[in-house]
Amino acid sequence: MRTRWIVPTLYILFLMLPIYWLLNMSFKTTNEILGGFSMFPAEFTVESYVKIFTDPTWYSGYINSIIYVVINMVISVSVALPAAYAFSRYRFLGDKHLFFWLLTNRMAPPAVFALPFLQLYSTMGLLDTTLAVALAHCLFNIPLAVWILEGFMSGVPKEIDETAYIDGYSFPRFFVKIFMPLIASGIGVTAFFCFMFSWVEMLLAKTLTTVQAKPIAAVMTKTASTSGYELGLLAAAGVLTIIPGAIVIYFVRNYIAKGFAMGRV
Amino acid sequence: MSLTLDTVSKVMGGEVHIAPTTIEFASGSMNVLLGPTLSGKTTLMRLMAGLDQPTSGRVFWQGRDVTGMRVQDRQVAMVYQQFVNYPSMTVYENIASPLRLRGFASAEIDAKVRAAAAMMKLNESQLGRRPLELSGGQQQRCALARALVKEAGLVLLDEPLANLDYKLREELRAEIPKIFEESGAIFVYATTEPHEALLLGGNTACLWEGRVTQFGATPSVYRRPTDATTARVFSDPPMNFVALSKAGDELVIDDARLAADFPTFNRLADGRYIAGFRANHLRIERGSERDLAFHCRVTGTEIGGSESFVHVLHGADRWVALVHGVHDLPHQSDRTVFVDPAHVYMFAPDGALACAAAYADAG
Numbered sequence: 021m022r023t024r025w026i027v028p029t030l031y032i033l034f035l036m037l038p039i040y041w042l043l044n045m046s047f048k049t050t051n052e053i054l055g056g057f058s059m060f061p062a063e064f065t066v067e068s069y070v071k072i073f074t075d076p077t078w079y080s081g082y083i084n085s086i087i088y089v090v091i092n093m094v095i096s097v098s099v100a101l102p103a104a105y106a107f108s109r110y111r112f113l114g115d116k117h118l119f120f121w122l123l124t125n126r127m128a129p130p131a132v133f134a135l136p137f138l139q140l141y142s143t144m145g146l147l148d149t150t151l152a153v154a155l156a157h158c159l160f161n162i163p164l165a166v167w168i169l170e171g172f173m174s175g176v177p178k179e180i181d182e183t184a185y186i187d188g189y190s191f192p193r194f195f196v197k198i199f200m201p202l203i204a205s206g207i208g209v210t211a212f213f214c215f216m217f218s219w220v221e222m223l224l225a226k227t228l229t230t231v232q233a234k235p236i237a238a239v240m241t242k243t244a245s246t247s248g249y250e251l252g253l254l255a256a257a258g259v260l261t262i263i264p265g266a267i268v269i270y271f272v273r274n275y276i277a278k279g280f281a282m283g284r285v
Numbered sequence: 286m287s288l289t290l291d292t293v294s295k296v297m298g299g300e301v302h303i304a305p306t307t308i309e310f311a312s313g314s315m316n317v318l319l320g321p322t323l324s325g326k327t328t329l330m331r332l333m334a335g336l337d338q339p340t341s342g343r344v345f346w347q348g349r350d351v352t353g354m355r356v357q358d359r360q361v362a363m364v365y366q367q368f369v370n371y372p373s374m375t376v377y378e379n380i381a382s383p384l385r386l387r388g389f390a391s392a393e394i395d396a397k398v399r400a401a402a403a404m405m406k407l408n409e410s411q412l413g414r415r416p417l418e419l420s421g422g423q424q425q426r427c428a429l430a431r432a433l434v435k436e437a438g439l440v441l442l443d444e445p446l447a448n449l450d451y452k453l454r455e456e457l458r459a460e461i462p463k464i465f466e467e468s469g470a471i472f473v474y475a476t477t478e479p480h481e482a483l484l485l486g487g488n489t490a491c492l493w494e495g496r497v498t499q500f501g502a503t504p505s506v507y508r509r510p511t512d513a514t515t516a517r518v519f520s521d522p523p524m525n526f527v528a529l530s531k532a533g534d535e536l537v538i539d540d541a542r543l544a545a546d547f548p549t550f551n552r553l554a555d556g557r558y559i560a561g562f563r564a565n566h567l568r569i570e571r572g573s574e575r576d577l578a579f580h581c582r583v584t585g586t587e588i589g590g591s592e593s594f595v596h597v598l599h600g601a602d603r604w605v606a607l608v609h610g611v612h613d614l615p616h617q618s619d620r621t622v623f624v625d626p627a628h629v630y631m632f633a634p635d636g637a638l639a640c641a642a643a644y645a646d647a648g
Contacts, residue, residue: 179369182336183428185356186363187435188386201373 039262045255053251068256081239082260084150088225088235089218091154092161096214097207099158100165105195107166108173109181119170122163133159134227141228152228153235157218164217165210168279172206173199205275212272219265236261287312288333288439288471293342295328295495302328304496305342310471315462315487317503318475320518325495326475330441333473334361346439359439362432366444368424370416376427377402377412383435401430404464422453429457433464440465442474446481458484479521483507491515508645513559513636522564522594525604527579528634530557536577539600543577547626549640558639559632566628567606569595569620576623583614597622 045053046068047061072078106112107119137156138147146152176199184194200207222237229235240257269276288310295303303325310316318326331337332344335356343352351359362383370379380401384394402412405426416424425445432440442461446454462485465472474485482489482503489507490500491514499506499515510516516524529538532555536545571578581597581604588594588611595606595614599622606622614620627643 177367177369179365179367180371182356183363183365183369183431184371185336186334186361187383187431188357189382190357193386198371198373 042255042258042262045251046259048252048255050250050252053255054249065252068252069260071253072256072260078239078257081234081236084229084233085219085225085235085237086264088150088153088157088233089215091150092157092218093211093214095154095158096161096165097211100162100169100210101195101200101207103162104166104169104173105199107170109178119166122166125163126160130160130221130223134224137224138227147228148230148232150233153225153233154218156224156228157214157221161214161217164213168210168213169203169206171279172203172209176202205278208272209275209279212268212276215268216265287345287347289345289348290329290332291343291345293332293339293344295325295332295337296340302495303332303339304494306497307342308490308497308500310473310488312471313469315465315472315485316474317482317485317487317489318473318492319477319479319482319489320475320492321477324492324518326492327443328495329492330363330443330473330475333439334363334441335359360437361439361441362435362437363441364425364428364432364443364445366447368416368421368428368448370424370427370431372415372417375413375415376407376419379416379427380412380430380434383431397434398430401434404433404467405430405460422449422457425449425457429464433468436468436470438470440468440470440472442472444475444477447477461485479507479519482519489519491518493518509638509641510630511638513561513632513638516561516630516632520563522605522607524561524563524630525567525602526559526561527599527602528557528559531555536560538579541580545577545626547575547643549629549643550626550631553631553640557634559634559636561630561632562624562628562642564594564605564607566624567604567608568623569606569608569612569614571623572625576625577629578621578623581620581622583616583618583620585616586612586614588613595620595622 044059044061047064047066048058049063049065049067052058052062107115133156137152141147141152141156146155180198180202181194184198185191189198222235225235226238226241229238236257240254240261290306290308292305292307293303294301294305306329318329320326328337332339335344335351335354338353343350345351346360370376371382374382377398380398381394384397389397398412402408407423407426407430411419411423416427419427425448429445432442446457449457458481461472461474472487476482486503488501489503491498491506491510493514498518499511506515507519510519513524513526517526527538529536531537531545531550531553534544534546534551536543536550568576579599581599583595584598584603585596586593587596591609591611593608593610593612595608595612597604597606597620604622630642630645631639633639
């Protein structure tokens with residue numbers, strides 16, 4: 021009984037250690053990081069954070085990332101809503117195969133698509149824009165969004181649709197006024213997963229951008245290679261990269277549990 | 286106002302759900318669709334509502350062909366077995382929604398919603414809540430109120446009380462005929478329970494495997510079923526049947542011979558028949574001298590308060606007797622059961638009615 025807390029505590033320590041270390045380093049100077057091993061910053065400094073928030077080459081990375089992630093979320097959810105509705109409500113030729121094929125899109129590593137995307141987008145003059153990255157991420161986010169939303173939509177009885185039609189609702193009005201509120205948590209979960217995959221994806225984001233639309237992940241790797249080892253700065257950037265995800269997941273934590281219960285997340 | 290289905294059929298995936306059916310519901314009539322599960326009641330209703338399109342045939346509303354017309358443009362209201370409401374709206378908004386869509390003034394909407402809510406006994410505080418915060422009975426009242434407030438010409442009720450507990454069911458069932466009388470609409474009520482059909486009155490259409498076997502005034506369908514299938518559907522527990530042949534003034538069942546000197550039997554030609562009688566007419570005590578007696582084996586008794594269901598085996602036929610009082614007959618014991626010839630229907634071997642029970646004609 022008394023030793024019950026040991027295993028979970030060790031586990032949480034194990035998980036939190038790298039994150040703590042990142043936080044610890046972000047408040048140290050690079051010299052201190054390279055100089056020795058300490059659990060707490062000897063000279064506490066927020067200089068790294070100040071640099072990130074004032075230097076455009078740094079903060080523009082965050083802005084670019086946020087822009088393409090948001091564009092991607094909007095595109096993915098708005099495209100996936102009608103698609104998922106069709107999969108959940110109608111039977112058509114090859115519907116099950118098509119539904120499964122959507123999922124297989126997620127099985128190919130993004131690297132496979134990097135080269136075709138590079139050439140296609142450069143032909144269309146989309147290279148080095150946030151839109152290019154947002155569109156590229158749709159490749160794996162739309163199938164995922166359709167998959168998750170279909171699960172939530174199938175949980176709504178078809179009779180509600182029919183009752184609405186009998187009451188006189190047109191399809192668009194029914195969809196927006198009655199149906200979307202019913203699957204609001206599903207939309208939240210979907211948006212979160214689109215956010216997450218788009219936010220952490222680096223390969224396509226790096227390949228399709230050069231200067232103007234460079235995402236934060238690319239900024240971080242470049243800084244590490246050109247300006248020597250600015251480890252404090254890098255750690256601070258890492259902390260700032262974790263924060264948006266942590267905020268978003270806090271808001272959808274209850275819905276995600278629901279999504280897991282439905283077997284769709 | 287009338288609704289006519291003209292040789293309407295529905296085939297889905299090569300499977301016949303509704304065989305070509307022609308039926309007409311008169312304006313302002315109460316109609317019951319009676320049939321066991323999967324007999325096609327819901328499918329038939331969906332065809333009436335326009336939620337599904339018939340494979341063949343046409344649907345007429347007030348003489349106008351409405352086949353293929355959108356549900357939104359039809360004059361229908363429907364209540365499902367499951368309590369279907371809009372969970373994200375309050376009960377008030379649920380009831381008001383059909384009126385809002387038709388652009389009524391808000392004062393008028395308010396008056397109509399409150400009238401419908403009062404009729405369905407939903408009080409002020411329930412109107413402000415969301416449907417899922419109410420009990421099952423109240424949720425179904427909300428769905429009924431929404432169907433009524435629309436003042437549709439055709440109100441379809443698909444087993445609306447099946448998911449409610451006994452007491453609520455009784456209560457709501459008593460209200461439905463009243464609501465119907467006030468509305469002046471065509472009501473179509475689907476149910477699996479014969480006694481519900483009898484309580485609601487009006488007309489009854491018996492369904493069996495996607496076919497309407499008989500349609501007519503409820504008491505007359507009950508008393509004079511035109512075939513054995515209707516008789517089986519419209520009896521609960523199911524009607525008891527026994528194959529026999531008539532020879533002169535005797536009925537021959539396997540080896541047993543029964544004297545059958547009875548007016549309705551005497552009119553029948555000699556030959557093979559299927560006799561049918563309802564469970565409440567099968568007795569375990571002799572009622573009169575003329576009763577037909579059958580030697581059976583008791584296979585079980587179910588006691589339901591003031592009455593008992595006695596299950597017996599007559600040869601290979603399973604019968605049920607519904608008898609008054611509490612009887613606990615020993616399992617596997619031999620027992621003679623009786624039925625008054627006045628309660629016996631005779632069907633031809635193909636199922637068509639040969640002669641109705643004498644009591645049916647008398648009443």
